[in-house]
Amino acid sequence: MTVTPTSSSGNTAPPASSSSNDNDAMSQLSGNFSTFLTLLTTQLKNQDPTSPMDSNQFTQQLVMYSQVEQQINTNDNLKTLIDQGTSNAASITTSYLGKRVSITNGSASLAGGEATWTYNLDAAAAANTLTVTDANGKVVYTGAGETGSGSHTFDWNGQDNNGNQLNDGTYKLTVTPTDSAGAAITSSVASAGTVTQIDMTGATPQLVVGNMEIGLGDIAAVAN
DSSP states (O other): OOOOOOOOOSOOOOOOOHHHHHHHHHHHHHHHHHHHHHHHHHHHHTSOTTSOOOHHHHHHHHHHHHHHHHHHHHHHHHHHHHHHHHHHHHHHHHTTTTOEEEEOSSEEEEBTTBEEEEEEESSOOSEEEEEEEOTTSOEEEEEEOOOSSEEEEEEEOSBOTTOOBOOSEEEEEEEEEEOTTSOBOOEEEEEEEEEEEEEOSSSSOEEEETTEEEOGGGEEEEEO
């Protein structure tokens, strides 16, 4: 006689939260395991002494239950680690409030018709094009940039190439310097601003600088 795990039947319920699913899975496992042990005990009591059952059969069942239980416990432990990591990230992020940060993802906040970037050229360029895009990736401004080696500042008044004043928000500067042969020259772009708020509504906390939100990975330096 082979004893197999029992399983519940019925309509599939709508997806629940991770914690609820873990609790339901452990509850179902415990119920099935209890039923399995009851059947196993009954089988052992009533087996034919002249033809005892093969112990490998129920040993395999016990191993299977143990593996499932370990998987559920692993999921619980991972969820705990994720929750702890999110809590730690929130604590770290709040320490940036009121601090001036240097941002390296090329974005800057346009506020009151003013946005400022700094960019650095590793070598002198024959030509350099500055391109500003909005939050949707649409090009709103292009112009010539400085060509000398080193650091430069670009102050933008928030107007497109037709002189239209654009709305305040997040804009990104791309710098494209080339040498006399048309080869690209290495460059970098940065902006700066003061952290005024922390947005914790998403999966990871975001720093609010002006009209834009940035992650901790986009920060190169912090100053009081």
